[in-house]
Amino acid sequence: MNFGQFYEIWLQQLHALLKELGTAPKPPSSPDHHSYLGHLVHRVISHYEDYYRVKSHSACTPQVGVFYIFSAPWLSSLERSLHWVAGWRPTTIFHLLYTETSARFEARLLDFLHGLRTGDLGDLSPSQLSRVSDLQCRTVSEENLITYQLGLWQESACDLVSLSRVDQDDPEIQRLLLVLKNADDLRLRTMKKVVEILTPQQAVEFLIAAAELQFGVRGWGLDKDQDRENRSS
Template structure:
């Protein structure tokens, strides 16, 4: 319950951060603007890091409750991968936002006008994003396999509840810890590849996706409870 309260406050503060990100000057026209964007990106990344820090503490107290995520909607839980969002979602978001912005500004880009946003990713940035995606997929698969092995051992756990239940639960906690570490590292590595302007756009898009899924989930749960 303590983490539930933390999450509600954290989620409200994420809304405030996104308001700051969307109000920042784009494109940045002065060095001060560049510095402001950099500060906002670092502040947002710190906000995500704090979430995973507190979540890790909560998981050490009760990993099963953290896995169940009662603070999330039914829709959000249906999309979870090992207690949260799938890290490779970040790359789909980069490619989608880049494609949308590129198409909306294609005439300017063909005339050689550099927009500096996600629609203007350089070949080097695309290469680094692609390489990072491959590495992330490999780590995702390894953690998924680890969880599958844990689940395969569930029958043994049920047959010997008094003997190794604590050890089994600790294994689940380790899988969650690795998944959350990959989630945060993926965000950090993507942001590191992008310019401050691009990072702002990526973080806004990621948060808006989170807000949208949460709102859809709330509406669905309310309709279901009213039946």
């Protein structure tokens, strides 16, 4: 199985998890519901961990390689255009979270004015908002460092062109693999830390929004690519 095939299967499994997230009790009304939501969130995070584990392994193998992972031919043109270091930019999480929070807060504004707490993403506490803001600042700093590391690698990439054969053990390849590993670690770590800040109900809503965004961008991108192929044929 190549990485593109793995990704398609992984997406199908994510879609199944999205359905489970969508049917989870909201708000949870019993300890069993809270436990179930926590278990479901853990399963989704584990699913993302599986993706990055296989991606890292594939990037290190001669059969796939880091250049193939960066080129991502299994994705649409739109998805690739949005990539930062072979994946989504970690700070995208915060834009998504703030968008969902604002939309839910506005939708429940009358409830809040009457002192009713909803417990959803629109009901983040001051402590939660402060922790999210601190995490965002740290993530931006790490993002900038990784961008700088990739820039340094690109400046020296001309050394590879002079080689008749590029080996996986070449120091320049290993440097690029490290940049990719740092970027993927930051992506996964940022998602996990945001989920840790949220309540189980809020985490479920956040993970639904993240998956729907991923499927939405992919669907739109595939449609655009198909339209382009139809016009050129």
